[in-house]
Amino acid sequence: MKFPSEQDLARLVTLEARLIDEQRYEAWLDLFTDDAVYWIPLHVGQTDPRLEASLIFEDKTLLRIRVKRLMDRRAISQHPQSRCHHLMQTSHIDRRDGAEGPFTTWTPAHYVETRGDSQRLYAIWVTHTLARVDDRLKIRAKRIDLVNPGAAFESIELFM
Amino acid sequence: MAALVREGEVHRDVYVDPEIFTLEMRHLFANTWVFVGHESQIPSPGDYYSTSIGDQPVLMVRHTDHSINVLYNRCPHKGTRIVADTCGNAGKFFRCPYHAWHFRTDGALHSVPLSKGYRDTGFESSHAVRGMTRIDDIHDYRGFVFARLRATGPSFEDFFGESLSSIDNMVDRSPVGRLEVAGGTFRYMHRCNWKMLVENQTDACHPMVVHDSASQAAADVAGVLHNQRTPELELLLPFASPYDFYEKAGIRVWANGHGHTGVSFSVHSGYSSIPEYMEQMVAAYGRERAERILGENRHNTIYFPNLMIKGPIQLARVFKPVAADRTLVESWSFRLVGAPDALLERTLAYNRLINAPTSIVGHDDWEIYRRAQEGLHAAGNEWVNLQRLYDPVELEAGSTTTNGTSEIQMRNQFRSWARFMTMTM
Numbered sequence: 001m002k003f004p005s006e007q008d009l010a011r012l013v014t015l016e017a018r019l020i021d022e023q024r025y026e027a028w029l030d031l032f033t034d035d036a037v038y039w040i041p042l043h044v045g046q047t048d049p050r051l052e053a054s055l056i057f058e059d060k061t062l063l064r065i066r067v068k069r070l071m072d073r074r075a076i077s078q079h080p081q082s083r084c085h086h087l088m089q090t091s092h093i094d095r096r097d098g099a100e101g102p103f104t105t106w107t108p109a110h111y112v113e114t115r116g117d118s119q120r121l122y123a124i125w126v127t128h129t130l131a132r133v134d135d136r137l138k139i140r141a142k143r144i145d146l147v148n149p150g151a152a153f154e155s156i157e158l159f160m
Numbered sequence: 161m162a163a164l165v166r167e168g169e170v171h172r173d174v175y176v177d178p179e180i181f182t183l184e185m186r187h188l189f190a191n192t193w194v195f196v197g198h199e200s201q202i203p204s205p206g207d208y209y210s211t212s213i214g215d216q217p218v219l220m221v222r223h224t225d226h227s228i229n230v231l232y233n234r235c236p237h238k239g240t241r242i243v244a245d246t247c248g249n250a251g252k253f254f255r256c257p258y259h260a261w262h263f264r265t266d267g268a269l270h271s272v273p274l275s276k277g278y279r280d281t282g283f284e285s286s287h288a289v290r291g292m293t294r295i296d297d298i299h300d301y302r303g304f305v306f307a308r309l310r311a312t313g314p315s316f317e318d319f320f321g322e323s324l325s326s327i328d329n330m331v332d333r334s335p336v337g338r339l340e341v342a343g344g345t346f347r348y349m350h351r352c353n354w355k356m357l358v359e360n361q362t363d364a365c366h367p368m369v370v371h372d373s374a375s376q377a378a379a380d381v382a383g384v385l386h387n388q389r390t391p392e393l394e395l396l397l398p399f400a401s402p403y404d405f406y407e408k409a410g411i412r413v414w415a416n417g418h419g420h421t422g423v424s425f426s427v428h429s430g431y432s433s434i435p436e437y438m439e440q441m442v443a444a445y446g447r448e449r450a451e452r453i454l455g456e457n458r459h460n461t462i463y464f465p466n467l468m469i470k471g472p473i474q475l476a477r478v479f480k481p482v483a484a485d486r487t488l489v490e491s492w493s494f495r496l497v498g499a500p501d502a503l504l505e506r507t508l509a510y511n512r513l514i515n516a517p518t519s520i521v522g523h524d525d526w527e528i529y530r531r532a533q534e535g536l537h538a539a540g541n542e543w544v545n546l547q548r549l550y551d552p553v554e555l556e557a558g559s560t561t562t563n564g565t566s567e568i569q570m571r572n573q574f575r576s577w578a579r580f581m582t583m584t585m
Contacts, residue, residue, distance in 0.1 A: 068377035152347035
């Protein structure tokens, strides 16, 4: 079995952001393992997603519901439609010590979400946990730490 | 002012006019008992929680003798805000960061550096010597602390009356009869008037429309999963309930603008039971009383003017007015002390999926409020209609229970709005 290169890991992180920005959500969901977790903590340095509040703490089922809703013409908040843009720094490879994983990457990014005439900027650090499943590199966990997770935001509708 | 509120409609200026907003802060939010915080936020002497009543910055603080005080967050010297953090511990004294004046946790002035500079200046009869201004009218009802800025109008008990039974029910759901604020608070900024948000809490004709996309998506995905119910799906799916469900769920109103939806049942009624919880409740209260407590529905209870609690899922939402067209919504979660962690986990999941700025359900509400706020500026009609199931004698009895899709609670709120706005004009 091939040991994934640092470039392989970084490429998946970039591809993930690209699929979100291009709103190719089915392909995006397919990057995640069936037991994947998508997490945006509410607190700086948070370790407990269960008994502490999180902005998002979702499995693939809930992510599917989000995608389905966003694609539904009845989604009132999607008139006009939201769009987003990821500007990412080079991913640091924090862990790559086996052929199967888990591998972890850390990627500082600026995430912009727009709707109508409004444009909002969020500064984030993204930690991906990747693993090899059926000889394919997939995302097992994505954690997004906002620089200001407790701020009073307006709606954040797409995926950071 | 009173002419802005009619039996079945209100003038749009109550939502859009900045001058009316200012008058609300001076009168409505000063003449009513407004929720400040929960005693579990300040367990030890010196603990404080910094918040606002209308546009007034206040501190709820645990005094040395364990009593709770609510103080204006303002130094009597030059006006500096004493505390900038949302919560913390002051020790025995608040210290103003500007000139190091010290205040006891009941607001009394303790010391001033170089105090001889005030000798023979008449300082002892100044405003400043009285220290941080304390709000005299405060009431701690089973952990919920309310304050009234101006000493006028009905007493705490007369103002809330029977509506306190909803707080009772939420607290009684703890086997030891105690709640704790837990997990962290969601903060969500809305581009609309605060009253629009409060009204929507008892609006039973919007979920099947506004939340159609979210509940349909949940139903579709649940279908693919062969109707397997994950805990989160259990929270999302009831939003698709039809009109008939909400009509029969019922609504109850009380005097002074309070009321609640979900009298017979609600979207929370069908949640699965949590292992061990019922046993704990039966052990604490006996079977009959435990079943009565958990059988109460009380979907959303409004404590006029700007608090809503959800007893069956142990959360509260505070609608903090920022400007005529800006409202900060805080969604709080509570732990039922002594109950299994799984209950808090469900409360947090509900808040996250429905009330967070990153939720699945709440984005459509946010957008509707924003459009309503914008739409109200349209010329041609200056009135908002609240006539659904209006009955001229509906509020005469003080308390009434009726069809859940009635707009009676919104009319009830506006009746009280007019009363408490004009009480001191």
